[in-house]
Structure formats: structure tokens, C-alpha cells
Amino acid sequence: MKKNIIISLVYSQTFLLILLPVWIELTEHLHQVVIGVVWFCITVFVLLCVCWFREEKIQLPKRIFHAITFLYLSGLLILLFFRPNGSNYGSVNLIPFETIYFYLSGNVGFLIAFYNLSANIGLFIPFGLYYRYIKQPASMKELLIITIFTISTIEGLQFFTKRGSLDIDDLLLNVVGVWIGYLVQPVFQKVLDIK
Numbered sequence: 001m002k003k004n005i006i007i008s009l010v011y012s013q014t015f016l017l018i019l020l021p022v023w024i025e026l027t028e029h030l031h032q033v034v035i036g037v038v039w040f041c042i043t044v045f046v047l048l049c050v051c052w053f054r055e056e057k058i059q060l061p062k063r064i065f066h067a068i069t070f071l072y073l074s075g076l077l078i079l080l081f082f083r084p085n086g087s088n089y090g091s092v093n094l095i096p097f098e099t100i101y102f103y104l105s106g107n108v109g110f111l112i113a114f115y116n117l118s119a120n121i122g123l124f125i126p127f128g129l130y131y132r133y134i135k136q137p138a139s140m141k142e143l144l145i146i147t148i149f150t151i152s153t154i155e156g157l158q159f160f161t162k163r164g165s166l167d168i169d170d171l172l173l174n175v176v177g178v179w180i181g182y183l184v185q186p187v188f189q190k191v192l193d194i195k
Contacts, residue, residue: 001056004050004051004054004056005047007050008046008050012042015042016038016039016043023035023038025111026111030083031078033075033078033079037076040075041122048188052187052190052191057193058191059195062134062194065130069126079123080154081164083163090159091166092159092165093168094166094168096172097169099169100173120173120177123177126181128184128185129181131146132185133189134194147174151170151171151174152171155167155171
């Protein structure tokens with residue numbers, strides 16, 4: 001296992017260092033904690049991939065799993081509610097796919113478009129994984145209800161506190177992310193065992 005950790009750290013940290021200018025540019029648009037969240041996601045993803053390829057399992061106590069998820073959620077909430085000074089928020093979009101089309105049509109720079117679309121999906125994948133690990137048997141319908149309610153609440157709070165925009169596309173992309181996490185959890189279970 002120690003060898004897997006070393007290999008994954010070499011790969012993930014090399015990748016992160018190569019793209020350091022990209023992560024720094026993101027801090028102009030988001031809270032600096034974005035670097036920590038990106039570091040965490042890439043490091044964990046690479047570790048899981050290395051273990052999968054080497055056919056080794058990671059055993060993690062349930063309380064550590066809960067603590068890691070809580071820290072991840074805290075970082076995500078900072079990203080959602082603490083934006084750099086001068087950011088103007090408070091708009092509303094209730095037309096599905098309008099914002100997605102806006103980003104895909106080239107109206108903003110590639111980095112911003114890519115980050116917004118991929119982050120709205122990718123950053124929510126861990127919650128689908130988490131739900132399926134802790135809830136046995138896992139119900140997709142229950143997860144969908146919890147996800148829509150929670151993300152709608154966050155979107156509303158961002159709007160009312162002027163810390164973000166109320167956007168139906170954010171809700172749609174976040175739900176897709178949670179759904180992907182739910183669907184791929186059996187693959188992760190081959191590598192990550194929660195005791």
C-alpha cells in the first residue's frame with residue numbers, strides 16, 4: 001500500500017505542479033480554497049486509480065470517511081459562498097440549459113467555461129459516492145429528492161445572500177454529478193472499503 005501512495009503522490013503532484021498557473025488563475029475568480037479542493041480531488045482520484053490498476057484495496061474506517069467528507073463539504077461551501085471582492089452576483093436563470101449554452105458558445109474564456117461546467121458536475125460526484133457507501137440499500141429516488149432539495153436550498157441561499165446566482169443549470173449539473181457518483185460507486189468499492 002505504501003508503494004501505491006508514493007506512486008500516486010508522484011503522479012498527482014506532478015500533474016498539479018504542471019497546471020499550477022491554471023489553479024492560480026482560478027483564485028482570481030474563486031476563493032483560494034479552490035486550490036485545496038482541486039488538490040484533494042486529483043490526489044484522491046489518482047490514488048484510487050493506482051490502487052485499481054495494481055488491484056489493491058484501501059480500507060478506511062467509517063468515522064475517517066465521514067470526517068473526510070465533512071472537510072470536503074466545508075471546502076465546497078467556502079467555494080460556493082465566499083467569492084473574491086468585486087464579484088457581482090444575484091442574477092436568476094430559470095430557463096434550463098441557457099447558462100450551459102452560454103458557456104459552450106464561447107462567450108467567456110475556455111478556462112472559466114470549462115471550470116464552471118466540469119466543476120458543477122465533478123465536485124458533486126463524491127456526494128453520490130458517499131450516499132451509496134453509507135446507505136444500504138441505496139435508493140436512487142431518495143438520493144434524487146435529497147439532492148434536489150439540498151442544492152435548491154444552496155442556490156436560494158447564494159441568491160439571497162448575493163454570494164452567487166440562482167441558476168437552474170447549476171442544479172441540473174450538480175444533480176448529474178451526484179447521479180454519476182451513485183452509478184460509479186460499485187467501481188470505487190473494488191478499491192475503497194469502508195469499515
